[in-house]
Amino acid sequence: MDFEYSDKTKQLLEHLKCFMHDHVYPAEAVFHRQLQEDRWGEPAILAELKIKAREAGLWNLFLPDSNSGAGLSNLEYAPLAEEMGRVLFSSEVFNCSAPDTGNMEVLARYGSPRQREQWLKPLLAGEIRSAFAMTEPKVASSDATNIETSIVRTGDDYVINGHKFYISGALNRRCKILIVMGKTDPDNSDRHRQQSQILVPVDTPGVNIIRPMTVFGYDDAPEGHAEIVFDNVRVPADNLILGEGRGFEIAQGRLGPGRIHHCMRLIGQAQRALEMMCRRAEQRVVFGRPMSRQGSVREDIARSACEIEQARLLTLKAADWMDRYGNRAARDLISMIKIVAPQMACNVIDRAIQIHGAAGLSQDYNLAQHYSYARTIRLADGPDQVHMMQLGRNLAARYGAESD
Known part of the structure; x- marks a missing residue:
């Protein structure tokens, strides 16, 4: 492999380093101070930094699609992600933070036109945030085939019941959509065809956010890691991503x-x-x-x-x-x-x-x-x-x- 970064990467990296030096590092103390005033909202300084980053052309750098992102390869993006990693909140400044990046890639790759219009566009614009609900407390979720959350077709809807925890990002008030992984066909002999993924708006009746889970005592606000119970949550059938058994x-x-x-x-x-x-x-x-x-x-x-x-x-x-x-x-x-x-x-x-x-x-x-x-x-x-x-x-x- 060529160990030399491309000219495009070099230019972006220098631009990013300057932005970090001029705007992000000086904002660290302000960010943490504002966060104490409102744990699950968006600190004002973060909103200000996002506007500056977008104006500077440092936005959606992770996305290989040049129509919506920077059009970078994984290799080109690597040093940029490394630079952003130096400050825990800075990836969000550039709309490059998890779990949003993964969810945007899912919607870009697998979402229907309606799903992309309704959820991908505002995520790409940084207008909302999202979460990915897979891990469960009662099973070893490192083996995704163990997941017990049920997704049952009922007429034109799916009904979801299950218990999730450590769902990163779900506590943020700007989190509007969850991608939920569960089972639509639990009896399928192929254990890798039992699961599906479905879009669930956070404000859907029956989505009960129980508490924030901590990590070594940190609540990791403003994203957090939520424990969530899905109690007869009903969403339209066309919220299913790609199709049954494709989760x-x-x-x-x-x-x-x-x-x-x-x-x-x-x-x-x-x-x-x-x-x-x-x-x-x-x-x-x-x-x-x-x-x-x-x-x-x-x-x-x-x-x-x-x-x-x-x-x-x-x-x-x-x-x-x-x-x-x-x-x-x-x-x-x-x-x-x-x-x-x-x-x-x-x-x-x-x-x-x-x-x-x-x-x-x-x-x-x-x-x-x-x-x-x-x-x-x-x-x-x-x-x-x-x-x-x-x-x-x-x-x-x-x-x-x-x-x-």
């Missing part, structure tokens, strides 16, 4: 880009943690000399730089393969980055916390919340163990069939 297929198509976007953002978080680690080590004096002169500190810095670069290169290779050969052909590389990048970020951020001492655990730095996010991604979009199981299976089958 697993849609999920696989959605998760490929989503997984790599998470990894790209995590690399940005880890890189920022490394830079903070270095500054702290240079400025902090312990036992009569800067921390950076302590051998163990230097080792932590060096090891972190190596791990970040390894994860970055592996992520770029996965992105390149997705562009060249498609998501299915790149599935082993996608599994590799999903295993490697979150663990790398956890390790690097943990070292940065340690070098910052007690302050690293505090609200004065972003390290604790960044660690929480990185640890979450070791479970989100498939836990480490599932990716290792699938990767090991594929590799054993591939090389086991070869003769010496």
